[in-house]
Ligand SMILES: O=c1[nH]cnc2c1ncn2[C@@H]1O[C@H](COP(=O)(O)OP(=O)(O)O)[C@@H](O)[C@H]1O
């Protein structure tokens with residue numbers, strides 16, 4: 001008993017001084033760590049929003065973007081929260097009834113009111129950008145185009161968002177913002193990595209945009225767009241081919257085919273057994289083809305299918321002009337294009353078509369892709385309809401053409417080879433956000449990509465708290481050791497006991 005008491009008395013941890021020091025030390029460490037944790041704890045996330053309407057030639061889609069409120073101009077944090085497909089055709093189709101263009105947007109806008117928290121409505125910017133459908137309408141009837149914009153503007157201003165305008169994007173903007181979107185979502189801009197090219201296939205126009213070491217903008221300056229993003233300079237090559245979206249290219253091809261015999265077209269790009277009567281007035285209702293209307297053409301023509309890929313490739317080739325090029329390199333129609341470089345993301349109709357045809361895997365050799373397409377084109381129309389009961393007939397009737405057109409555009413138009421074909425990735429979304437020009441457009445208009453690299457805190461929060469804790473414990477241990485002269489000497493006695 002007495003030995004135990006003696007040991008207790010001699011144990012340094014039981015002397016009043018060391019007990020008090022230990023308690024104060026532990027309290028101090030707990031207080032220090034608590035302050036570090038509380039002070040630096042991430043605040044409950046608050047979000048901001050932006051809305052962009054993509055008024056395409058075939059349809060309009062609404063996109064809602066979301067980002068953490070305190071990190072407006074920071075890094076790749078903007079994400080697509082929701083998208084809404086507007087019912088009906090693109091706004092350019094409402095030239096003769098502009099008010100309906102405005103009304104058509106109402107349903108998606110009402111949904112947007114629900115998706116964006118009401119306290120953020122007034123500060124949420126709302127943009128509408130129109131692409132090639134409105135470019136074409138503006139070319140043939142600028143008054144009708146203005147009327148459509150007026151109706152759209154009035155409809156959008158009825159909603160509580162911060163309306164920032166509706167306008168036609170230039171082809172360069174459409175191409176460049178698609179490129180910004182793809183590289184922003186992949187976080188290539190922020191990290192200064194080699195960028196990915198962007199291939200966008202619409203209904204009325206198509207864009208190609210990429211950075212090439214061989215292009216400084218001096219040859220064909222119209223194709224050059226310069227950006228300084230996160231401290232890096234980019235000299236982007238971009239070109240938009242008006243009338244080379246897949247719907248207008250289909251018209252170009254049919255217009256060419258009707259030249260030889262205006263009453264009937266036996267089309268190798270349509271399935272055997274396909275048979276439709278089409279109106280010339282509808283086919284030629286576009287500035288892309290209006291000058292090609294055959295003299296004294298009848299009101300209608302018979303459009304039948306023969307389903308032959310090789311012949312389809314030949315008629316598709318006719319929509320391109322490969323003869324004159326006044327530059328060092330051209331794609332087609334005398335348009336300058338530097339040598340292709342790097343990977344490419346191909347989205348919008350590139351993806352829809354290749355996904356439908358099960359041809360999105362670009363590691364499959366180009367020859368095998370063509371074989372698959374050949375078999376698809378040769379499949380009788382009734383079988384195709386039977387196999388795809390849910391598909392829209394308009395799309396279904398054109399997938400053989402669309403697939404052929406895509407391969408021809410990529411290889412003969414842009415000069416991808418059987419080797420570089422695998423540099424292309426057919427994509428719909430990147431990390432949950434649709435690939436397209438809308439996100440890049442919004443990031444640009446809200447100045448959300450800084451020209452210079454942002455400053456990052458040197459340590460993440462968890463690292464900071466751990467280091468503070470470790471250092472506090474070390475200081476405390478050192479402090480205890482500094483008090484060693486005060487410690488009673490007991491260890492030898494303990495061993496004897
Ligand atoms: O499910 C689909 N299957 C095939 N094509 C589609 C599908 N959804 C959309 N598309 C096509 O994608 C294209 C989209 O073009 P958009 O309307 O954006 O025109 P633009 O960019 O030339 O103004 C149109 O040709 C449309 O027919």
Ligand SMILES: [Ca+2]
Nearest residue numbers: 056131202348
């Ligand atoms: Ca588009």
